Amino acid sequence: MRLAGALLLGTAALLFAFRWMPVSVEPALVGAGAAALLVLDGLYWMHVRRRRAVGMSERELRRSILVQVLGDCSVLSLLSYAAGTVGTPVYILFLPHIVVLSLLFDRRRSLTATLVAAGFSGAPLLAEHVGLLPVVTVFGSRFKQEAIESLGLTVGFTVAITVCYLACWYTVSEVAKSIRKQQSTLQVAYERLLQTSDERSRATLRATHELKAPFVAIKSYVHALEGGYAGELPSEAARIVARIGARCDALLARITALLKLSNLRTLQGDEMPFVRTRLEQIVGEVAAEGRAIGKPTEVEVRMLVEARSSYWVYGVPEHLRTLVAEVLLNAVRYSRPGGTVELELVRRPGAGPELQVRDRGIGIPEENLSRVFEEHFRCNNAASHSSDGSGLGLAMVAQIARLHGVDLQIESALGEGTTVTMRFPLPPAQPNGARGD
């Protein structure tokens, strides 16, 4: 449809140009040609629009385009005659049609249509030569008269134009063929990628199941034993069962963390189902969990946030929860008994919110600061202070920060404590322009 519009404009421009040329043009013929082109392309445009509304197959669309192109060529043939055939550049207007044919159709069909177009373009000159049509001379040149009188020149000119059209067809159809081949290769590669991705997801699910299932079963037996469902346990047996349960929990947590981390590593930010989320709600829920974890060692967790304020961020809520939870868990774990952990949420003008988690715990040696986000890394003082910890928590934090565009900073002094600062990017504006503050 766009092509029809372009061709109309091109023809109109050419006809308009005649207005200022010192030529004698048969206005009735030119007018009839232009009107015919207008009507034809207008009819085509309406037909395609109506058919597309009810669902037009690709085959039908191609057929419509072929009809339009050949219809245009017949009108251009008339225009070519009216403009004086060999004396004018109207032949050029056939070229866009040949390009369209070469791009949209296979080589055999496009070649056939190109030859038909060449026939349309050469027909007026041949008709003038044999006397079927009166000779029209626009520029009054002698060359037109000589061409009409000479069979050799008439045929030669027609052949030359046909060769030009065939050259255009060949060039464009070769390019189209190459593009189609690449398209086909990409399509196959894409389908293989989808299949691989699907297989990988299934394989990951199976691996998850196979890793976790044995520990799930062990833990279920522990529940049954501890609950007395297999009879009363002697105290020593009860103690051992409790230890089995605790080790099982630790293993399950580690497997889950490994799987989580493995999953996070393969994700890219643009494939994440981000939503607008209120960070203060996530921080509040995590703080409550932190208080429960800190209870045995009397570690107090304080949340410092402006009341009744919203701190909007853009991300995957569960990942954001993990981000905050892992940082808080470390702060609580490595605090001294009776210590305090603070979570402070502040606004930044023109930017997303900032969350700081501060503890006065054992701190991190300076030489280890650059390594704390590495997988499986634990500082010696951390391992001495607490046997819990897999060395995976902060690695997950780093991955989640990467996916969410969070600027993550850590400062620490050995024996004095650690501060982790997370600066979130500004969330996209809502459709009404508000950012949700």
Added chain:
Amino acid sequence: MARLLLVDDDPDLIDSLTMILRAHGHEVETLLETTNLVEEVRSRSPDLVILDVMFPEDPQAGFAAARELAKDPVAARVPVLLLSAVNMRSGLAFGFSEADISDDFMPVQAFIEKPVAPEQLLEQIKKLLS
């Protein structure tokens, strides 16, 4: 108390859960796979189906089975409690949560993460049967 149908591929999990559930007066029947589950539910007429998600033949066989049950006019009347070790709280991209319960995707009445504490399981069963 109630007739429960427990469907899970892990015989040890079936053993431990059966022990717990029977101790609380429930009648428990078990299946190790989801094949012909609709017919099994129709013939056994349980009050509740406790269904695992992952099975060796298909990591999401539980979902497919739940959908089949929901389509059958008789089996659809039996509430389904889904059990899984893979859920959204584990932060995995393919995890799911109670929020995914829907007629199309996860047509069940409740979802519990494994390993499940006995009190939590019994509480959930009580809720679904009431």
